Every structure is written in structure tokens, then in C-alpha cells.
Amino acid sequence: xxxxxxxxxxxxxxxxxxxxxxxxxxxxxxxxxxxxxxxxxxxxxxxxxxxxxxxxxxxxxxxxxxxxxxxxxxxxxxxxxxxxxxxxxxxxxxxxxxxxxxxxxxxxxxxxxxxxxxxxxxxxxxxxxxxxxxxxxxxxxxxxxxxxxxxx
Amino acid sequence: xxxxxxxxxxxxxxxxxxxxxxxxxxxxxxxxxxxxxxxxxxxxxxxxxxxxxxxxxxxxxxxxxxxxxxxxxxxxxxxxxxxxxxxxxxxxxxxxxxxxxxxxxxxxxxxxxxxxxxxxxxxxxxxxxxxxxxxxxxxxxxxxxxxxxxxx
DNA sequence: AGCGGATGATTGCCAGCGCAACTATTGCAG
DNA sequence: CTGCAATAGTTGCGCTGGCAATCATCCGCT
Numbered sequence: 462x463x464x465x466x467x468x469x470x471x472x473x474x475x476x477x478x479x480x481x482x483x484x485x486x487x488x489x490x491x492x493x494x495x496x497x498x499x500x501x502x503x504x505x506x507x508x509x510x511x512x513x514x515x516x517x518x519x520x521x522x523x524x525x526x527x528x529x530x531x532x533x534x535x536x537x538x539x540x541x542x543x544x545x546x547x548x549x550x551x552x553x554x555x556x557x558x559x560x561x562x563x564x565x566x567x568x569x570x571x572x573x574x575x576x577x578x579x580x581x582x583x584x585x586x587x588x589x590x591x592x593x594x595x596x597x598x599x600x601x602x603x604x605x606x607x608x609x610x611x612x613x
Numbered sequence: 614x615x616x617x618x619x620x621x622x623x624x625x626x627x628x629x630x631x632x633x634x635x636x637x638x639x640x641x642x643x644x645x646x647x648x649x650x651x652x653x654x655x656x657x658x659x660x661x662x663x664x665x666x667x668x669x670x671x672x673x674x675x676x677x678x679x680x681x682x683x684x685x686x687x688x689x690x691x692x693x694x695x696x697x698x699x700x701x702x703x704x705x706x707x708x709x710x711x712x713x714x715x716x717x718x719x720x721x722x723x724x725x726x727x728x729x730x731x732x733x734x735x736x737x738x739x740x741x742x743x744x745x746x747x748x749x750x751x752x753x754x755x756x757x758x759x760x761x762x763x764x765x
Numbered sequence: 766a767g768c769g770g771a772t773g774a775t776t777g778c779c780a781g782c783g784c785a786a787c788t789a790t791t792g793c794a795g
Numbered sequence: 796c797t798g799c800a801a802t803a804g805t806t807g808c809g810c811t812g813g814c815a816a817t818c819a820t821c822c823g824c825t
Contacts, residue, residue, distance in 0.1 A: 473746045474733050476753040481633045482679035483760050519804065527634035532782050534805055556790045556803040581626050588755040594625045596748035601628040603740040608635050684812050686775055708773040708820045
């Protein structure tokens with residue numbers, strides 16, 4: 462039976478989406494409660510900060526955090542209103558804009574980082590030994606390399 | 614530095630959420646286009662069908678697919694309207710309801726199953742060999758066992 | 766028996782996000 | 796150099812789902 466051959470692999474898929482839902486939900490709750498920061502905001506800030514310059518074109522940022530273009534527009538509207546990011550026109554392409562992290566944005570992400578890491582640890586990493594983490598990374602990298610628009 | 618020790622592990626976490634977003638997004642698009650069925654609908658139908666009886670209490674179903682109680686109520690409203698499920702009062706607890714898959718629901722999930730599997734294969738499983746799948750399953754099971762409300 | 770806190774499900778309300786349509790700009794083809 | 800398809804970003808609109816409040820029912824305790 463095809464179903465029997467496939468069942469273990471499909472089972473792994475089910476574990477994957479279920480784990481994601483459970484863990485992200487818990488982490489989101491913690492981040493909101495303890496840092497007063499939605500997970501998506503943290504991810505955007507962390508992503509911008511990691512560039513050094515602290516800025517990224519809208520589309521690139523959208524791909525990074527896997528959002529639609531409209532999604533990233535609105536997300537940045539909110540974060541800009543909160544003073545965590547700014548928009549900067551792109552000098553060599555007048556259609557384009559940079560999302561730029563502000564000093565307040567940097568402070569915010571710095572302050573939230575330990576709590577974020579604690580949450581990831583608490584709900585996910587603590588259950589995995591080094592071999593697990595390596596295997597996970599190896600497997601997911603293969604998927605990402607093939608499926609992800611840009612291999613960040 | 615703490616950051617250096619942790620970086621590989623956090624990196625694995627980032628791969629995890631990014632992979633989920635990318636793959637689920639692609640699968641969702643495919644399911645909608647090819648089966649005319651949102652992924653969540655498929656998951657609910659598949660979960661109900663797997664019980665044999667074809668029914669589950671609302672709360673149990675909500676936990677299964679990792680939805681809030683209100684979320685599952687509305688999802689079932691829509692699916693009931695489409696004739697794929699029904700609500701059945703629970704005889705020994707008059708507060709409770711069963712979500713029951715209808716014959717049409719069974720047909721629908723049967724018809725969608727191959728396409729769903731193809732999508733999971735296409736966007737995820739094809740990149741993983743058996744060792745990857747086993748390692749993934751082993752790692753995620755540990756997380757689920759500890760973090761999941763009920764270990765389905 | 767009967768009260769009080771816990772539990773099952775639904776509802777009001779609102780935030781978040783995607784799709785498609787739109788505007789502005791770019792850059793390639795002829 | 797002109798025109799036209801492609802691309803960057805925003806906006807109108809609608810769907811989805813969560814939180815908190817609500818209602819009904821259950822159950823443990825006295």
C-alpha cells in the first residue's frame with residue numbers, strides 16, 4: 462500500500478506543523494506578556510539589526526520574514542508609528558524605500574533579546590540535544606535552499 | 614560569549630520558523646488552487662476521518678489542530694455551511710458538541726488526499742532522506758511530548 | 766439538596782494579513 | 796527616443812482567528 466510506505470513521512474510532516482503551531486503560540490504569548498512585543502515585530506527588528514546598516518529594502522524584508530508585500534507595508538506602518546523603524550527613500554530607485562531601524566528600535570530589540578532567547582529555549586531548544594539541533598538544521602537547510610526565494 | 618555558544622541553536626530555530634512559513638505558504642496556495650480546499654479544512658477533515666467514528670468533541674478538535682476555542686467554532690460554522698461537517702449534541706454532557714464529518718466531507722477529503730500528499734512531497738519531503746525524516750520526527754516528538762496539551 | 770467554582774461552546778469586537786487593483790517608476794525592445 | 800512590460804510599494808476590501816465576556820451545564824463540597 463502506498464499509504465503504508467508514506468505514513469511515516471507524512472507523520473513527520475504532521476509533527477512539523479503541529480510543533481510549529483504549539484511552540485509559536487506559546488512563544489507569542491510570552492513575548493507579548495513579558496516584552497510587550499509581538500513576535501513579528503521582534504523578527505523584523507532583529508532582521509534589520511543583523512544587517513549592520515540597520516536597513517533593508519521593503520521587498521527584501523518581506524521575503525526575509527515571509528510576508529506578502531502588503532503585509533510588510535502595514536506591519537511597517539504600525540512599527541513606524543511606534544517609532545521603532547522609519548522609511549527612507551532609495552536614492553537610486555525612486556520607486557523604492559528602505560525600512561530603517563531607529564535608535565529606539567535598536568534599544569527595543571536589545572532589551573527584548575534575552576527574553577526572546579529564553580522563550581525559544583523554554584519552549585523548544587531545551588528538549589533538543591546537539592545532535593538533534595544539527596540534524597534539524599541539516600534537514601531544514603535542504604528544504605530552504607530549494608524552496609526559499611532567496612537563501613538569506 | 615553566550616551569544617556565540619547559542620548562535621547555532623538559535624539559527625536552527627530560525628530555520629524552523631522560516632521553513633514552516635515558506636512551505637506552508639506554498640502548500641496553502643497549491644491546495645486552494647488544485648483542491649479548492651484551504652489547508653485548515655483539509656486538516657480538520659483528515660483529523661476527523663482518522664478517528665474512524667468520524668467525530669470529535671469541539672475542544673479536542675481544537676487542540677488537535679491547534680486552534681483557539683473560538684477559532685474552531687467559526688471554522689466549523691463555515692465547514693458546516695459547506696456541508697462537510699455537522700454538529701451533534703453530546704448525550705452525556707449537555708454543554709458539549711461533537712464535530713462530525715459528513716459523507717460529503719469524507720468524499721472531499723478522499724478526493725483531496727493525493728493532491729495534499731503531492732504538495733507535501735513537492736515542497737518538503739522530497740528534500741529529505743529517510744535519516745532526515747527519522748531525525749526530524751525524533752526531535753520534534755520530544756518537543757511535542759513536553760509542550761503539547763494532549764499527546765495525540 | 767444546593768451553592769460556587771470550573772468547564773464547553775458561542776458571540777462581539779477588533780487586529781492582522783493576503784489578494785487584486787492601482788500608481789509611479791524603471792528598463793528593455795524596436 | 797518611444798512605448799510597453801515588469802517591478803516597488805500602497806490601498807480597498809474581505810476573510811480569518813484570537814481575547815474577553817457570556818450563557819449553560821457540570822461537579823465537588825458541605
